[in-house]
Amino acid sequence: MQKQPVPDTGQIPSTVPGDSIEVVPLRHPVRLALAVVLVLVAASALWDVAVNQRYHWDVVVSYLFAPQILTGAGLTLVLTAVSMTVGVILGTVLAIMRLSANPIVSTISRGYIWFFRGTPLLVQLIFWYNIAALYPVLSLGLPFGGPSVAIGSANVLITPLTAALLGLSLNEAAYMAEIIRGGIGSVDRGQHDAARALGMNGTTLMLRVILPQAMRVVLPPTGNQVISMLKGTSLVSVLAISDLLYSAQIIYATNYQTIPLLIVASLWYLLMTTVLTFFQNKLERRYGRGFDAAPRRVRRPRTGAAR
Amino acid sequence: MSGAMVEALGVRKSFGSTEILKGIDLTVERGSVTSLIGPSGSGKTTFLRCINHLEKVDAGRLSVDGQTVGYEERGGRLHEMKERQTARQRLNAGMVFQRFNLFPHMTVLENIVEAPTRVLRRPRDEVSAEAQVLLDRVGLGNRGHSYPQELSGGQQQRIAIARALAMKPKLMLFDEPTSALDPELVGEVLDVMKSLAEAGMTMVVVTHELGFARQVCDQVVFMDGGVVVESGAPADVLDAPKEERTQAFLSKVL
Ligand SMILES: Nc1ncnc2c1ncn2[C@@H]1O[C@H](COP(=O)(O)OP(=O)(O)O)[C@@H](O)[C@H]1O
Ligand SMILES: [Mg+2]
Numbered sequence: 001m002q003k004q005p006v007p008d009t010g011q012i013p014s015t016v017p018g019d020s021i022e023v024v025p026l027r028h029p030v031r032l033a034l035a036v037v038l039v040l041v042a043a044s045a046l047w048d049v050a051v052n053q054r055y056h057w058d059v060v061v062s063y064l065f066a067p068q069i070l071t072g073a074g075l076t077l078v079l080t081a082v083s084m085t086v087g088v089i090l091g092t093v094l095a096i097m098r099l100s101a102n103p104i105v106s107t108i109s110r111g112y113i114w115f116f117r118g119t120p121l122l123v124q125l126i127f128w129y130n131i132a133a134l135y136p137v138l139s140l141g142l143p144f145g146g147p148s149v150a151i152g153s154a155n156v157l158i159t160p161l162t163a164a165l166l167g168l169s170l171n172e173a174a175y176m177a178e179i180i181r182g183g184i185g186s187v188d189r190g191q192h193d194a195a196r197a198l199g200m201n202g203t204t205l206m207l208r209v210i211l212p213q214a215m216r217v218v219l220p221p222t223g224n225q226v227i228s229m230l231k232g233t234s235l236v237s238v239l240a241i242s243d244l245l246y247s248a249q250i251i252y253a254t255n256y257q258t259i260p261l262l263i264v265a266s267l268w269y270l271l272m273t274t275v276l277t278f279f280q281n282k283l284e285r286r287y288g289r290g291f292d293a294a295p296r297r298v299r300r301p302r303t304g305a306a307r
Numbered sequence: 308m309s310g311a312m313v314e315a316l317g318v319r320k321s322f323g324s325t326e327i328l329k330g331i332d333l334t335v336e337r338g339s340v341t342s343l344i345g346p347s348g349s350g351k352t353t354f355l356r357c358i359n360h361l362e363k364v365d366a367g368r369l370s371v372d373g374q375t376v377g378y379e380e381r382g383g384r385l386h387e388m389k390e391r392q393t394a395r396q397r398l399n400a401g402m403v404f405q406r407f408n409l410f411p412h413m414t415v416l417e418n419i420v421e422a423p424t425r426v427l428r429r430p431r432d433e434v435s436a437e438a439q440v441l442l443d444r445v446g447l448g449n450r451g452h453s454y455p456q457e458l459s460g461g462q463q464q465r466i467a468i469a470r471a472l473a474m475k476p477k478l479m480l481f482d483e484p485t486s487a488l489d490p491e492l493v494g495e496v497l498d499v500m501k502s503l504a505e506a507g508m509t510m511v512v513v514t515h516e517l518g519f520a521r522q523v524c525d526q527v528v529f530m531d532g533g534v535v536v537e538s539g540a541p542a543d544v545l546d547a548p549k550e551e552r553t554q555a556f557l558s559k560v561l
Contacts, residue, residue, distance in 0.1 A: 194408035194467075197359055197401070198422035198474060201394040208425060212412045290411045290454035 059260035063251065064267065072247030073268045079233040079243060083168035084226055090169065091176025096206065098181050109177065116174035122235055125167035129239050131158050164236040172229060179221045183214030215287035223280040227273050244268055310373050312337045312478055312509045313358060317367035320353055327353050329533035330367065335478075335526070340510045342520040342541075345530035346556055351513045354530070355480050358511065359400045360393050371399050372477055398426070401471030405483040407463040409455040409470070415442070416451035419470045427474070434473070441469040445499050461492030465499050472503075479503065481512040517560065521545055529553045 049055065063069060097109035116124070132154035141148020151157070158166075187210050195209040237246035248265040252258045313335035320328040327350045335341050343351045356362040357369060360377045369376045377393055378385040388396070410418050419438040423429050442448045445465035447458075455463050464484055471479060481500065485493040497519050504510055504523050514520060520527050521541045528538040529548070537550045548554045 188408075190404060190406050190408035191410065193356075193361055194402075194404060194410070196361060196394070197397060198470070199394050199398045199426040200422065201390055204425050208421065209410055213410075287412070290413065290456055 056257060056260040059257045060263050063261060063264045068247045069264055072242050072244040076233050076244040080230045082165055083172050084229055086169035087172025087176045090173035092180050094173060094177035095180035095184060113174045113177055116171050121171050124171055128163040128166045160239040160241050164239055164241055175225060180218055183218035184210055186217045187213045216291060219284050226276055230272055231269060311335060312372060314370045318364055318369050319366040320357060320362060321365055327533055331535055333528060333535055335511055338507045338509055339525040340504045340523055341526040341528060342524045343513045343528050343530060349530045350533045351530055352482050355482050355513055359397055359402050359480055398474055399476060400478040400480050401474055401476035403467050403471055403481045403484050405487050407467045409463055409467055411455055414452050414454055415466050419473045423473050438473055441472055445469045459492060460488045461495045464496045468499055478509045483513050485516060517545060
């Protein structure tokens with residue numbers, strides 16, 4: 001039997017002509033009552049917040065688009081984007097290394113993940129920031145004190161921003177490596193066999209067959225990582241980088257409007273998270289193609305229930 | 308090139324300390340169809356995977372189209388091939404799996420076009436046109452834009468056959484191509500395989516479909532415990548088996 005799209009009223013359409021038995025949909029009076037109560041509670045809480053003078057909404061509005069805040073938000077976005085990109089690429093490499101049949105290669109990856117997940121990010125950030133104290137001159141050369149070429153003073157090369165990017169990216173790579181390893185592991189062995197039987201090997205096999213299928217498993221936790229990263233970048237304020245949160249802090253340190261400025265920062269974080277979640281959903285749909293049982297291109301009729 | 312398509316001489320293969328293939332001797336002539344039968348666990352899949360170098364042979368000689376699989380003869384010695392070379396060599400044979408193993412994230416057409424364009428680096432339009440011909444040939448000309456998930460098992464397996472054929476292999480290997488199918492879908496896959504055999508393709512088929520073996524195959528090979536127990540024309544092996552183990556197996560299957 002063909003399913004009829006359910007209209008927004010939440011009612012089952014009247015019986016199809018010819019069907020002799022009337023269908024009475026199950027009603028949920030308790031659920032409905034509960035929903036009404038919850039909506040009322042939420043609305044009243046919001047109302048209280050909105051009319052409470054002590055939130056200083058006027059201050060919130062006046063700082064929402066302050067240049068310092070906008071620059072901070074931009075910097076937070078850049079830190080997140082760069083660190084996530086490097087983290088994902090390096091994480092993929094580490095995941096593939098970790099799965100390698102070569103025990104030395106997989107041990108190196110294991111060691112990396114162990115170290116970077118096992119030490120606090122804050123410590124790593126401060127370490128990179130102070131690298132000049134340990135290695136005044138950065139150079140490329142042969143190991144064990146062989147000849148080398150100096151590429152510059154660490155003090156000049158490692159600015160607070162590079163230290164922040166290094167710390168965030170290298171740390172993120174360790175987490176992404178584990179997420180991607182899980183994704184690769186979730187792909188059926190038969191897919192490797194089929195691809196190899198068709199003459200694919202190495203990179204083609206990974207990029208065309210395995211990783212696209214791993215994406216389905218990798219994307220949801222990666223979305224979490226991006227959002228944690230977005231907020232986690234506020235740690236870089238220890239390196240005196242004015243990201244979004246730090247910019248807000250600088251302002252309230254002088255005008256003492258702590259809560260309004262934290263609200264300003266939070267609104268921006270919320271906006272960025274919302275946009276990122278939107279893209280995450282799009283990507284999840286893109287990489288879910290061919291896996292969901294539902295036919296493609298047919299939009300699920302929106303039902304009005306339980307909103 | 309003359310000689311047989313597949314020649315196996317004392318092929319051995321172990322996983323860890325258990326020896327699975329204990330010296331397989333087998334010849335598959337060009338243009339012939341061979342069916343491999345035998346109880347589960349007798350090493351049929353493993354042997355098929357060795358032919359395609361999805362598994363490495365430990366000892367003995369295995370050659371496809373006159374070339375030793377996985378090794379290169381230089382200066383009277385066999386040198387193990389590099390991964391890139393084995394990938395090339397794998398192109399001699401197309402393989403069809405019990406569980407189809409289509410790429411679920413690609414449409415039917417993308418499944419077929421992927422390897423010829425990426426591995427053989429052939430132009431996409433040319434390959435697409437050929438893919439359409441292959442789809443018509445397996446009776447699925449109008450399903451090119453479906454995803455594998457949307458097709459029945461029988462349809463998926465026919466696509467898998469088309470995907471393997473798109474690489475223009477000299478030899479087709481089938482590992483129980485119909486055993487994951489609902490009974491009413493078995494026929495459509497066997498029909499495609501029959502027409503392939505009629506077109507002169509060399510085929511090695513692991514199967515429990517003795518009707519197919521009898522009707523289509525030139526040679527039936529009965530394996531048990533990692534060795535070839537008996538082989539010969541279908542009429543001989545299936546209807547008048549000499550070996551006790553063959554008789555016991557056939558009495559259970561029939
Ligand atoms: N990758 C593997 N590692 C370890 N044992 C394996 C592997 N592949 C197959 N085997 C073992 O080899 C034996 C033969 O398997 P297989 O070749 O699949 O037999 P058949 O296809 O005739 O049923 C089985 O006992 C199986 O457990
Ligand atoms: Mg098998």
